[in-house]
Amino acid sequence: AQSVTQLGSHVSVSEGALVLLRCNYSSSVPPYLFWYVQYPNQGLQLLLKYTSAATLVKGINGFEAEFKKSETSFHLTKPSANMSDAAEYFCAVSGRVWGKLIFGQGTTLQVKP
Amino acid sequence: DAGVIQSPRHEVTEMGQEVTLRCKPISGHDYLFWYRQTMMRGLELLIYFNNNVPIDDSGMPEDRFSAKMPNASFSTLKIQPSEPRDSAVYFCASSLETSGGNGEQFFGPGTRLTVL
Numbered sequence: 001a002q003s004v005t006q007l008g009s010h011v012s013v014s015e016g017a018l019v020l021l022r023c024n025y026s027s028s029v030p031p032y033l034f035w036y037v038q039y040p041n042q043g044l045q046l047l048l049k050y051t052s053a054a055t056l057v058k059g060i061n062g063f064e065a066e067f068k069k070s071e072t073s074f075h076l077t078k079p080s081a082n083m084s085d086a087a088e089y090f091c092a093v094s095g096r097v098w099g100k101l102i103f104g105q106g107t108t109l110q111v112k113p
Numbered sequence: 114d115a116g117v118i119q120s121p122r123h124e125v126t127e128m129g130q131e132v133t134l135r136c137k138p139i140s141g142h143d144y145l146f147w148y149r150q151t152m153m154r155g156l157e158l159l160i161y162f163n164n165n166v167p168i169d170d171s172g173m174p175e176d177r178f179s180a181k182m183p184n185a186s187f188s189t190l191k192i193q194p195s196e197p198r199d200s201a202v203y204f205c206a207s208s209l210e211t212s213g214g215n216g217e218q219f220f221g222p223g224t225r226l227t228v229l
Contacts (some may be wrong), residue, residue: 032216043117043204043220044156090156094216100169101216105155 002027002093006104014112019063019078021107023091026072032094033074034101035065039087047089050074061085086111117221119205125227131193134224137186138207146218147180147190148204156204162188163210195228202226 007022025031032051036044048059055067061084065076074091091104118137126132138145146161160170165182173180177196182188192199202225206218 034217036220043222044206044218045220046217049217100158100161101218103156103158 002031002102004091004093004102004104006089006091006107008107009105010108010110012110012112013081015083016080019076019081019085019109021076021089021091021109023065023074023076023104024072025074025091025093027093033065033067034092034094035059035063035074035076036090036092036103037061037087038090038106044090047076081109081111083111083113085109117205117207117219119203119221119224121224122222123225123227125229126195127229128196129194130228131191132195132199132226132228134190134203134205134226136188136190136205136221138188138205139209139219140186142207142209142219143185144208144210144218145182145188146206146208147188148206149201150204150223151201159190192226195226197228200226200228 003026005024013019034049035047037047038044047063048057048065050057050067058064063078065074067074088106088108090106092101120135143164147159149157149159157172159172160180161168162182178192180190202223204223205221208218
């Protein structure tokens with residue numbers, strides 16, 4: 001079965017610092033992988049997705065993620081955090097059954113001035 | 114496109130009352146998903162439909178929960194009777210299966226349900 005593990009439920013960084021949110025997945029088939037962001041009192045919004053093309057995926061708002069098959073990881077990074085990046089971030093993998101996404105538990109990103 | 118539309122955005126009701134949440138997916142999308150989000154349990158998939166047919170309802174917590182999709186542009190999630198532990202944010206999402214599609218889902222803004 002597919003699964004996703006997000007390491008760290010809370011991550012705190014200073015404004016301007018590197019953001020690194022960790023995601024490891026388990027999948028018996030080539031996965032599709034996603035990062036979603038949820039701002040307070042809003043729905044989830046797609047940040048970026050890996051669909052077996054380039055392993056380094058660029059998304060919105062300066063975020064990117066690298067698919068590493070050998071490490072079964074899909075970590076999300078941003079070189080310099082903005083205050084507006086404070087939100088909850090979800091990693092997800094597509095399941096065996098098309099259409100169904102398996103979500104991680106989420107990581108809350110706090111950005112300190 | 115207006116995106117996924119959910120109504121109401123907020124609902125406050127008393128225990129024992131019936132609650133109906135509504136969702137309009139993105140036009141042309143053929144998959145519709147209902148999720149529940151709580152602090153304790155995170156984001157949970159309740160049920161999803163393909164071409165208006167329920168495919169997997171294994172996440173529906175109890176018989177008090179039911180979902181319908183009478184047509185491609187409308188779905189409801191009903192709780193009867195409601196209980197305080199049903200308090201959560203309920204999200205609807207939709208997606209489109211295309212050739213080579215990857216399952217990207219588009220989420221609505223959610224309905225915040227409070228059961229007193």
